[in-house]
Amino acid sequence: MPATHLLYLHGFRSSPQSAKARLTAERVAERHPGVTFWCPQLPPSPREAMALVADGIAPWPRSRMAVIGSSLGGFYASWVAQQAHCPSVLLNPAVDPARDLARYIGEQTAWHNPEERFFFRPEFISELQALDVRGLPPAGPELLIATQGDEVLDWREMVARYPQAAQRVLPGGEHALNDYPRHLDEVLRFCNLV
Numbered sequence: 380m381p382a383t384h385l386l387y388l389h390g391f392r393s394s395p396q397s398a399k400a401r402l403t404a405e406r407v408a409e410r411h412p413g414v415t416f417w418c419p420q421l422p423p424s425p426r427e428a429m430a431l432v433a434d435g436i437a438p439w440p441r442s443r444m445a446v447i448g449s450s451l452g453g454f455y456a457s458w459v460a461q462q463a464h465c466p467s468v469l470l471n472p473a474v475d476p477a478r479d480l481a482r483y484i485g486e487q488t489a490w491h492n493p494e495e496r497f498f499f500r501p502e503f504i505s506e507l508q509a510l511d512v513r514g515l516p517p518a519g520p521e522l523l524i525a526t527q528g529d530e531v532l533d534w535r536e537m538v539a540r541y542p543q544a545a546q547r548v549l550p551g552g553e554h555a556l557n558d559y560p561r562h563l564d565e566v567l568r569f570c571n572l573v
Contacts, residue, residue, distance in 0.1 A: 383444070384439040384440065385403075385416050385417070386432070387452070390451045391473075391483070394420055394489060394490065394492075398557075399449055399470065404416050410567075423487075423497045425455075425510055428455065429455065441463050442465075445465050447468040447566060448469055450473050451476050454510070456472070457517075466520045467517075467519060470524050470556055470559070471554055472537055477505075480503070484503075487499050523541045523546045524566070525547070525549065526556060
């Protein structure tokens with residue numbers, strides 16, 4: 380059954396203005412105009428971010444939805460897929476953000492608007508730990524796209540974290556996955572947008 384609802388989750392310091400989010404939204408609108416696409420601006424609190432998402436997708440049909448997540452959004456996408464039992468696509472996902480983001484506690488700037496500031500608080504680390512679903516088997520099909528040239532996260536950790544996923548490990552590249560347009564059709568097929 381084709382998907383009718385697609386959720387896109389951006390990464391840390393990112394926004395719905397990310398190149399990948401915008402490109403995905405444009406492609407869905409162009410080729411799948413009947414599909415509901417949602418890329419919310421996630422608050423810095425992981426607990427609040429997932430509460431926002433859970434409320435937003437509450438009326439969505441679980442059997443006809445999918446989630447795409449990039450970086451921290453990939454970590455969140457794993458949690459969403461576990462709750463919704465839906466397919467997930469993980470783009471250079473954060474594997475252990477509680478560990479990796481501890482050094483970012485304090486004031487941060489938004490990537491797409493450096494004048495916009497937010498605080499990443501110490502309690503957000505335990506909120507991330509509470510969302511970690513690494514010990515659970517996947518509740519839906521997973522596609523991992525990892526670049527070996529990721530300068531922020533280790534692709535080997537991604538591959539080890541998602542052993543049951545369909546995996547595309549790409550040579551070179553970077554964390555931003557600037558060659559995402561080449562993979563977008565595969566991503567949307569995996570999400571069952573046919």
